[in-house]
Amino acid sequence: MTKTPIFELDHTTRIENDREILKNVSLVFHPGEFVALLGPSGAGKTTILRLFNGLDSPSAGEIRYRGENILELPITELRRSVGMVFQTPAILAGTVRENLFIFQKWRKDFNATDEELVEHLLRVGLSADDLNREAKSLSGGEKQRLALARTLMNNPNVLLLDEPTSNLDPQLAQRILRRIKKVQEELGLTVIMVSHDHQLAAKFAQRFIILIDGEVVEDGDISVIENPQQPVVRSFLNGAED
Ligand SMILES: Nc1ncnc2c1ncn2[C@@H]1O[C@H](COP(=O)(O)OP(=O)(O)OP(=O)(O)O)[C@@H](O)[C@H]1O
Numbered sequence: 001m002t003k004t005p006i007f008e009l010d011h012t013t014r015i016e017n018d019r020e021i022l023k024n025v026s027l028v029f030h031p032g033e034f035v036a037l038l039g040p041s042g043a044g045k046t047t048i049l050r051l052f053n054g055l056d057s058p059s060a061g062e063i064r065y066r067g068e069n070i071l072e073l074p075i076t077e078l079r080r081s082v083g084m085v086f087q088t089p090a091i092l093a094g095t096v097r098e099n100l101f102i103f104q105k106w107r108k109d110f111n112a113t114d115e116e117l118v119e120h121l122l123r124v125g126l127s128a129d130d131l132n133r134e135a136k137s138l139s140g141g142e143k144q145r146l147a148l149a150r151t152l153m154n155n156p157n158v159l160l161l162d163e164p165t166s167n168l169d170p171q172l173a174q175r176i177l178r179r180i181k182k183v184q185e186e187l188g189l190t191v192i193m194v195s196h197d198h199q200l201a202a203k204f205a206q207r208f209i210i211l212i213d214g215e216v217v218e219d220g221d222i223s224v225i226e227n228p229q230q231p232v233v234r235s236f237l238n239g240a241e242d
């Protein structure tokens with residue numbers, strides 16, 4: 001029996017200001033995959049994540065989440081199930097504790113003890129002392145980790161990560177990705193991660209998709225980045241390593 005894909009882009013095009021920023025892209029994502037989405041700046045990586053999270057809709061073609069047209073799904077349910085951590089996370093005025101609760105407001109049944117909240121913070125390398133800190137006073141990397149903790153608290157089925165480690169030092173970046181990988185393996189979470197750090201992506205992802213100028217130019221295992229066949233991919237990967 002074949003499993004229903006978790007996400008499908010079916011001949012999807014996205015047009016902004018008369019320009020095709022995603023060009024007739026078809027991709028299938030399977031439950032439990034850890035996929036790295038790579039490509040130069042402006043290639044359309046964030047655009048794909050935004051489409052999956054229902055922040056934008058396709059100009060042509062269809063997007064399906066677990067076999068259903070994404071436009072027909074209740075948006076709050078989609079966003080709970082498909083968690084996204086943005087390149088620049090939205091941190092609201094108030095404490096870390098208040099920020100952790102933001103996504104839970106609409107869930108009347110939700111409650112968490114301080115112990116549970118601290119557990120979520122520890123998972124992303126923050127500490128119990130951070131719970132009552134003003135969230136705006138956190139560093140860039142701490143804000144990213146708070147956003148990640150907040151998203152993981154929703155127990156999503158899919159985690160969309162947009163440059164999740166860009167503000168973190170290499171050691172911390174690896175530590176957090178190891179934790180994400182653990183959750184991915186334990187809970188069968190699907191992870192789609194946009195990253196500029198190919199070496200880091202190579203350590204965690206099983207599948208590598210390279211997007212250039214709104215089109216998929218490669219899609220495969222580690223050989224995509226270790227042994228690139230196309231000159232355009234080679235030059236992107238070499239340039240990005242400088
Ligand atoms: N709202 C918008 N209006 C106009 N153009 C847009 C809009 N959003 C994105 N674009 C353009 O679409 C293209 C793809 O953008 P996208 O943010 O998906 O790129 P990216 O691959 O995530 O790049 P980066 O690595 O720099 O984050 C870019 O050229 C961008 O300028």
Ligand SMILES: [Mg+2]
Nearest residue numbers: 045046087162
């Ligand atoms: Mg982007």
